[in-house]
Amino acid sequence: IKFTDAVGRKFSFPFELAATWAGMEELIRQAFLHVDGIGPHVAEGHYDLIGPKGEIILPRVWETTIEP
Numbered sequence: 001i002k003f004t005d006a007v008g009r010k011f012s013f014p015f016e017l018a019a020t021w022a023g024m025e026e027l028i029r030q031a032f033l034h035v036d037g038i039g040p041h042v043a044e045g046h047y048d049l050i051g052p053k054g055e056i057i058l059p060r061v062w063e064t065t066i067e068p
Helices: 021-031 040-042 059-065
Strands: 002-004 008-010
Touching: 002 021, 021 040, 021 059
Parallel strands: none
Antiparallel strands: 002 008
């Protein structure tokens, strides 16, 4: 999964780790562990994930929306 965060950093997450919402959420938390300012907000789940067409992907539909 290609992921660009709110500060412009780019990540490639293995599909197997990001295929579930819980897995993706953990990867995002790890990515923001040491980011001042926004890191604590991300740790509390205050973020949206945006798809390639600019749409927000809700946690409930994550597993049926993403694909390798």
